[in-house]
Amino acid sequence: MSTLALVRRSGPRTARTTRPWLYLICAGFAVLVVLVALLASWIAPADPNSSDLSAALTGPSAGHLLGADGSGRDTLSRLIIGARTALLGPAFVVLFSTLLGVAVGVAAGWRGGWLDSVLSRGSELLLAFPGLLLAILFVALYGQGLVAPVIALSLAYTPYVSRLARSLTLSEKQRPYLAAYRVQGFSNRAICLRHLIPNIGPVVLAQSTVNFGYALIDLAALSYLGLGVPPLTPDWGAMVNEGQSALLQGQPLSAIVPCLAIVLTVVAFNVVGEHWADRVAKREA
């Protein structure tokens, strides 16, 4: 079904996400990352900001399982605590962009006419503007911290959701069961909120899961550039930045570990999202 095509970024897409073992592994990993983030303060072995200078730039040891960075901070602890900011940012981006995108998409698809034109052209305009650039602009205007990039990325991701929601609404609008509700005297608002949105929900959820991965990359990139989280806050993107010098000095672990964490988490969320979309497509076929 063509209406189920999620909005994807360009790049290789060869993973067949319908394979159950791949899906199970990725879903398991995603759940694990979320659990780690939730329980971070209890499972982290050390304070992420306390520096043990004697261990600076060392590899894995009994005291520091994944080694320590150039300032002697425990990489494992920073990784675990960093999972919180790494996931919290994208979670808010996904939450806001999904709410806004569904509202815009359903309004455009359901009302049609000039409202559809205005909202769709607006979405395309926003889609043409790179999200990362928008986020940098917001940081430049409103200062560092997680709030400005999250708002900027939420806006940037809205058209991904709204285009999907609009096309789903258009195809759903044709189905007689919605006409049946209208005949029963339901208002447009009641039909949309109570019936249309729950019916398009699964696909939107799949798109949002894929978006979660993208948002994670974008926020990590911002942190890497030093525009995301404030200094000293453990964050995967910032860890890569700080690990750069260690990389040059022959201790690559403090940069490679957060990189891996980012890549694996993004892939896991992507696979899960794609798998859900496939499942919905199969159900509707």
Add this chain to the structure above:
Amino acid sequence: MNTLQIADLRVVLPGTERPVLDGVDLTVASGETVALVGESGCGKTLTSRAALGMVPPRAEATGTVLVDGRDMLTLGARSLRRVRATTTAMIFQDPRAAINPVRRIGDFLTEGLRLTGAWDKTRARERALTLLDAVGLKSTVLRQYPHELSGGMLQRVMIAAALMADPVLLLADEPTTALDVTTQAEIIALLGELQQRFGTAMLFVTHDLDLAAVIADRVAVMYAGRIVETGPAEEVFAAPKHPYTAALLAASPRLDAPEPRLTVIPGRVPGLHTAISGCPFATRCGHADERCATERPQSTAVPGRAEAEVACWNSESLIPQGGAAHG
């Protein structure tokens, strides 16, 4: 007062040459069943939708559509919704498509009543149980999803849902077309029985003439957006006064007197992009003369028949072919 009174309803779609509905007059008295028959594309469905005040967007509609005394074409959005929720109901052609697949049957039945605010949950549930019993379904259906039920059962659910608010007017848009033959008979019998019991007026849209003959008190034959003949069902089918009615009857298969080949009406319903002067059926009619092609025939009372009208110049002089063979 008639439950449904459509007078001179004219609907023009943008960019078309002839009105989709061209001066439709139709009445359904309270407790009466009227069958609206005709080929596809005649405007049957549009007429039944107009009775709910649902005209296609950007279409121009003139005339009056009175449901229980209120004009559905001029009513405001809020009161229109009230009328739809409380006084009219519609049964759709394909129940599987017309029932929300992700909601339980109980939800589907009671939601409309609960949303109007007049009914609380327990009362709506009781009403749903009464009606499920009336349509011959078990109360366990309330907790089931649409995919767990057969098409016939779903159409029963649809009928129960239509009767939930105790409407005065029931619109049935080919309610048995999507069902198999044995289920069809059951549903028709059920509809007739419930209509008697609840005293609902019914407009039954169908292209199945036998079905119309079974269920209807009166029939209205529609062609190209006009009502060409109305009258009591038995009399119209026994002795059609309009050549189109006769041709339709001759074209439907008969089990009691099978013919080797069915009669075919040559040509097709004129499209929306050709303007019609005169009688819309003139180009396909065996009895057409010059007047038929130029002057539009008005509906005139059929002599010796109560509440019957026909719109044909030659109806008095002709004995339409094929009509006498049908009873």
